[in-house]
């Protein structure tokens with residue numbers, strides 16, 4: 001099945017008129033990326049078809065319906081785009097998106113993607129470990145957390161005035177979580193640059209946590225000493241914690257987390273048990289040794 005998945009990626013990319021990323025060229029959504037295979041890919045699962053990954057989205061800047069991002073995110077300008085690094089670093093820096101694209105080899109990484117709303121997908125992301133970027137940022141020893149802030153532009157994002165979220169969308173990770181090789185700085189999916197609705201031109205993907213930890217369309221990365229505020233926790237602290245590790249034993253007040261629904265699969269096999277840490281426990285459980293995951297939900 002893994003082989004079928006890889007073949008599917010190639011066939012999909014080949015079936016479209018893909019623009020090739022060449023040195024110095026400008027990159028737009030739908031540009032083919034030059035990728036290598038990652039040993040960190042999840043194997044043995046069917047990939048969620050592209051049309052579901054790009055039409056069933058949460059991106060509240062463009063509206064609250066799952067279909068809104070596909071309808072409205074096309075107007076977001078993803079070039080020029082920079083990511084500013086500030087806070088506890090040896091010196092503040094600004095990275096251009098085309099520099100970040102070429103910082104490390106782009107890897108095809110298949111991960112399970114689990115939303116707190118109890119739906120899931122299997123997505124062939126493209127990117128490299130967030131740790132590689134963090135090394136370039138030269139954080140100081142005092143930095144204990146990293147915060148991600150994303151674009152909030154009323155001219156381009158009709159959803160900003162529809163949701164009471166404390167914009168810009170903010171998310172964060174503890175430094176040891178961010179340095180875990182599974183945490184992905186993501187630039188694409190299915191071998192091409194990210195469609196706008198999936199967080200173009202740059203997002204994070206943290207596969208052992210609920211999807212809301214994976215901030216889209218990042219413009220600022222801040223290294224801080226104290227746990228940063230986060231958008232959904234500000235909005236509803238009893239429902240959305242800071243850690244938000246996928247956990248079948250801790251229900252959300254509105255959604256049981258015991259089972260999940262795999263988007264795009266036939267109804268008879270859509271439902272499946274939720275896996276602790278979304279199935280990535282071997283790689284990440286030790287980050288939480290001695291922590292009460294019911295309290296730190």
Ligand code: MTE
Pocket residue numbers: 056057058059060061113114115116150151169197198199210211212213214215216217
């Ligand atoms: N990032 C921003 N900037 N705005 C958002 O509304 N939604 C989050 C996360 N990142 C969100 C965001 C939520 S709730 C989820 S489940 C995932 O993005 C969804 O990612 P996907 O649409 O690519 O599946």
